[in-house]
Amino acid sequence: MKEIRIHGRGGQGSVTAAELLAVAAFADGKFSQAFPAFGVERRGAPVQAFTRINDDPIRLRAQVYEPDYVIVQDPTLLEVVDVESGAKDDGVILINSDFEPEHFDLNTNAKIMTVNATKIALDIIGRPIVNTVLLGAFAGASGLIDPESIKDAVKERFPGKVGEKNAEAIQKAYDMMTEA
Amino acid sequence: MKRNFEDDKEKMVVVEGSYAVADAVKACRPNVISAYPITPQTHIVEDLSQFIADGEIPNCEYLNVESEFSAISALVGSSAAGARSYSATTSQGLELMHEVLFNVAGMRLPVVMTVVNRAVSAPINIWNDQQDSISQRDTGWIQLHAEDTQEAADMTAQAFKIAEDPDVMLPVLACMDGFILSHVYEPVILLDEDLVAEYLPPFEPKFKLDPKNPKTFGAFADPHSYTEFRFLQQQAMNKALKTIEDAADEFYDLFGRHYGGLIDTYETEDADIILMAMGSIVGTIKDVVDKLRAQGVKVGLLKVRSFRPFPAEAIKNAIKGAKVVVALDKNISLGLNEGALFTETKGSLYNTNVNIPIIGFMIGHGGRDIPMSTMEAIVDEAKKVIDSGITVESQFTDLKEELL
Numbered sequence: 001m002k003e004i005r006i007h008g009r010g011g012q013g014s015v016t017a018a019e020l021l022a023v024a025a026f027a028d029g030k031f032s033q034a035f036p037a038f039g040v041e042r043r044g045a046p047v048q049a050f051t052r053i054n055d056d057p058i059r060l061r062a063q064v065y066e067p068d069y070v071i072v073q074d075p076t077l078l079e080v081v082d083v084e085s086g087a088k089d090d091g092v093i094l095i096n097s098d099f100e101p102e103h104f105d106l107n108t109n110a111k112i113m114t115v116n117a118t119k120i121a122l123d124i125i126g127r128p129i130v131n132t133v134l135l136g137a138f139a140g141a142s143g144l145i146d147p148e149s150i151k152d153a154v155k156e157r158f159p160g161k162v163g164e165k166n167a168e169a170i171q172k173a174y175d176m177m178t179e180a
Numbered sequence: 181m182k183r184n185f186e187d188d189k190e191k192m193v194v195v196e197g198s199y200a201v202a203d204a205v206k207a208c209r210p211n212v213i214s215a216y217p218i219t220p221q222t223h224i225v226e227d228l229s230q231f232i233a234d235g236e237i238p239n240c241e242y243l244n245v246e247s248e249f250s251a252i253s254a255l256v257g258s259s260a261a262g263a264r265s266y267s268a269t270t271s272q273g274l275e276l277m278h279e280v281l282f283n284v285a286g287m288r289l290p291v292v293m294t295v296v297n298r299a300v301s302a303p304i305n306i307w308n309d310q311q312d313s314i315s316q317r318d319t320g321w322i323q324l325h326a327e328d329t330q331e332a333a334d335m336t337a338q339a340f341k342i343a344e345d346p347d348v349m350l351p352v353l354a355c356m357d358g359f360i361l362s363h364v365y366e367p368v369i370l371l372d373e374d375l376v377a378e379y380l381p382p383f384e385p386k387f388k389l390d391p392k393n394p395k396t397f398g399a400f401a402d403p404h405s406y407t408e409f410r411f412l413q414q415q416a417m418n419k420a421l422k423t424i425e426d427a428a429d430e431f432y433d434l435f436g437r438h439y440g441g442l443i444d445t446y447e448t449e450d451a452d453i454i455l456m457a458m459g460s461i462v463g464t465i466k467d468v469v470d471k472l473r474a475q476g477v478k479v480g481l482l483k484v485r486s487f488r489p490f491p492a493e494a495i496k497n498a499i500k501g502a503k504v505v506v507a508l509d510k511n512i513s514l515g516l517n518e519g520a521l522f523t524e525t526k527g528s529l530y531n532t533n534v535n536i537p538i539i540g541f542m543i544g545h546g547g548r549d550i551p552m553s554t555m556e557a558i559v560d561e562a563k564k565v566i567d568s569g570i571t572v573e574s575q576f577t578d579l580k581e582e583l584l
Contacts, residue, residue: 019365023194026367031185032194034365057185059328059463061360062551 001054002144003064006134007083008073011043013131017071018049020157021135024149025053033058046081053144067091069142070110071134073117075099084108094141096130113141115173124169125162136170140177147174181446182438192367197329197356200368201268201294202227204336206237207371208292208380211263214243214254216273219306222296222362224268248273252280252293259289260397262388264340266291270358271298274312278319284351285320285413287398290343290383291351294336297459297510298358299546307547308358309510310459314487314520320413322352322420323488325458330368331439332356337376338427344383345427347419357460357510359547371435379434417489424486442491444483445498447473451480453562454499456521457508458484461543461550465508468555479559484521492528504565505538506558512542518574537565540574554578 004021008014015036022034030053037048050064066086070093077083078095084106087093091110097103098119101112115137117130125133132154139147151170155163195203202224205213213232215225232242241258245251248269255265269277274295284291295313299305313323322342326332332354339352356362387395401409425441432438447469448454455465462483472479482498482505484491499505507526509519516523522540529535541558544550554577564571 019194019196022365026192026194031367032365035360035363058366060467060552061357061460061464063549065551 001052001058002068003066004051004053004069004071004138005064005067006049006051006071006073007077007081008047008049008131009043009077010045010047012047012073013129014047014049014073016157017073017131017135018051020132020150020153021051021053021138021145023153023156024135024145025051027149027152028146030055031057037063046077069094069138069144071138072096073130073134078104078106082107084110092141094134094138096134113177115176117173120169120172120176124172125165132166133169133173136173137177139170140174147171181440181444182432183436187436188369189367191369193370194365194367195370196223197332197361197364197366198223198296199227200329200333200370201336201356202231203370204333205266205294206231207373207376208266208337208340209264209373209377210237210240210266211383212241212243212255212258212265214245214251214258214265214267216245216248216251221273222268222270222294224294224296224362248276249280252277252284252291255291256280256284256287256289257389259284259291260287260389262383262385262390264344264383265289266293268294268296270296271300271306271312274316275300278316281316281319281321281351283398286409288349288413288416289351289397290340290349290385292336292339292343293351293353294332295353295355296358296362297355305546306358308360309545309547310355310357311511311545313353313355314511316353317488317520320350320417321488322348322350322417322424322486323355324352324424324486325355325484326361327439327460327462327483329356329361329364329366330437332361333368333371334431334435334437334439337371337380338424338431340383341380341427341430342420342423344385345420345423346386348416348423349385350413350416350420355459360460369437375434379431420489421486421491424489440483440485442484442486442489442494443498444485446481446483448480448482448498448502450478451501452478452503452566453506453559454480454482454502454504455506455508455555455558455562456482456484456495456499456525458487458521459510461508461510464550464552465555468552468559471552472556472559477559477563487520490524490528495525496529496532496534499536500534502536504562505536506562507538507540508558509540509542510544512545518542522574537570539565539570539572541577542575543577548578
């Protein structure tokens with residue numbers, strides 16, 4: 001079983017990202033589960049969402065404490081949240097940032113990776129909405145999921161032009177991670 | 181649980197738990213849905229309202245009422261008039277309905293209501309535990325608990341089937357853990373409407389309100405006859421013990437999915453330690469059982485699906501070979517320091533020949549997460565009981581001493 005924890009701020013679509021990841025993973029033939037770390041939703045407040053992906057049906061209902069992958073939508077969260085908490089030694093922490101991974105001094109053995117998702121989102125979607133872009137980057141960084149499945153899930157959730165733009169941004173982020 | 185996940189996979193879609201239940205309600209063809217759309221409410225009634233607006237539920241009236249009290253009161257009238265009636269609620273909303281719940285049950289109206297289980301205030305807390313529905317224990321409603329979203333959806337159809345059975349005619353609370361199941365996205369099979377129609381015949385009550393043939397429901401019963409009404413309600417609960425099993429079996433025959441009837445068991449046959457629980461925690465316990473079994477610990481799970489009627493006989497038979505039983509409760513009876521499942525299991529065994537130590541852990545109050553490590557620590561406590569007897573009968577779990 002692979003466990004993913006997404007950190008973001010209220011309004012950034014962390015929960016949506018976790019759900020889309022679950023939809024995409026199921027389309028890939030896996031079982032999946034997505035849920036938020038339920039809080040009193042406030043715009044800007046730190047939030048977490050989780051996705052589990054497994055070959056067998058998923059029964060576990062606890063939150064994710066030892067993630068294989070951590071996705072950080074907003075680097076300013078690093079000042080207030082221990083995003084690396086419990087991350088597995090062979091895990092990956094993917095941060096939305098224009099800095100190189102070496103810039104981040106986190107207390108973890110997990111591999112730190114960065115992608116400038118904000119720039120990709122602004123260039124292609126025209127708005128700094130990074131959740132779907134990070135899913136593309138995640139697909140590239142993890143090899144866990146087919147980027148086409150993510151694009152399909154996003155286009156289904158956001159039909160029309162918005163979905164198309166997001167799909168383009170997802171592909172761009174995926175390419176950047178796989179070419180790196 | 182009996183189902184073939186590989187075959188089912190073809191038919192599954194990934195949706196929110198609340199949506200799966202709303203879709204199941206739609207498949208049951210209700211005639212009246214009432215709801216009070218304010219926090220605390222659920223996406224279930226939101227999705228149903230959308231279905232109605234889209235014309236997807238024919239012959240159904242959606243009543244947007246002014247309080248939870250009104251929501252359930254409206255269903256007293258609609259159900260008595262012969263309409264299949266549904267609502268969903270949670271937490272304080274359910275508590276506000278409390279008085280009317282007695283009326284629904286007393287008038288033998290087969291209303292079905294999904295309860296998205298949440299903690300009750302004060303202090304204000306929106307998260308999951310089961311205090312809200314457990315506090316409705318004595319209202320005369322059947323109370324069932326689901327372990328995953330598929331079961332919550334399937335249980336909706338079963339609930340109508342049970343409630344409307346002429347031998348039963350009692351309302352049903354179909355419970356699912358708030359957030360943990362109501363807000364989770366996971367693969368489920370949405371109920372096929374034709375199959376549901378085959379499973380669930382149209383609601384045709386023997387007695388209903390009809391201007392052409394006037395009747396009175398819930399009328400005055402003085403000391404001469406009140407006792408007999410209570411007796412008949414209890415008798416209907418007794419009959420429901422079989423109806424609940426039958427409804428699960430018939431569902432399995434048509435849909436190929438079975439979650440247990442009154443109870444379900446997992447690895448209990450040779451188990452020294454049996455954990456018993458209701459709701460979504462069951463899934464986590466199954467993973468814990470597998471992990472500990474691999475380490476040679478003989479542990480099993482007893483899932484209690486029906487809290488009312490309380491399946492005392494089924495529980496007794498399931499646990500009689502164990503050396504210790506642990507009851508897990510997401511509720512507490514304050515002043516007794518016990519959860520309901522613990523108290524009732526203990527009580528129902530007292531005058532039987534099954535005499536096994538039982539301990540209770542109250543867990544997951546107000547949404548406190550239940551990691552596998554907590555469950556493993558509880559199993560360690562159970563092992564101590566086997567070796568040296570009970571030291572603490574019932575206790576809080578993961579209590580933070582520093583906050584006291």
